[in-house]
Amino acid sequence: MHGGERNGEENKRDGEERMGSDNRSERKERKEEIEEILGKIKSLEKGEERDKGSGRESQSGEREDKEKVTETERDRKQIEEMEWRIEEGERDRTKNNIIIAGWKEEKWDRKTVEDWIKKKLEVEVTLRKTWSINRKIRRIGVECRNLEEKGIITREKARLQGSDIFIDNDLTWKERRNKEKLREYAVKERKEGKEVKIAYNKLWINGV
Secondary structure (H helix, E strand, O other): OOHHHHHHHHHHHHHHHHHHHHHHHHHHHHHHHHHHHHHHHHHHHHHHHHHHHHOOOOHHHHHHHHHHHHHHHHHHHHHHHHHHHHHHHHHHHHOOEEEEEOOOOOOOOHHHHHHHHHHHHOOOOOOOEEEEEEOOOOEEEEEOOOHHHHHHHHHHHHHHOOOOOEEEEOOOHHHHHHHHHHHHHHHHHHHOOOOEEEEOOEEEEOOO
């Protein structure tokens, strides 16, 4: 390999390593913010449960209750603001992303994923970046150049029908939380003998 080619490959690897490091740093920050919100929500719920059982009737008790209500409202507003800020950032970050579950290839670099998409979906794309989400269950993340390119991939994902490989949108943390709640409710309804289907982030029970 010539010196120029070798330097080019090294620069490319360095760039991909820096990009991977940046992605991990961003995900860590988002995780910390989300954990902070969930902690506040749990604390708020525990406080409300304690207040329900306290049954204070004295003037000082009423004053304490009013102060707690004001504090609770302030906490709720703070949580809502944090949720909105994270959700907006997540929505902007994930709008061009897809998730591939059941990834069987040993590598998940851009070239490997682009070649796989060309072979399996019969479309040619130029991706921005790819990363591993969970090696154990073989899930990878893919960022497309734009919404148009993402649409090309998602339109052709039906070609994977019958396989154990799935392509889905990269959801925000709030969307993932809602989806988990829907799944929990669906399991409960199915145990009662109802026909349940989840589609487009909505729950359909007995066709309704």
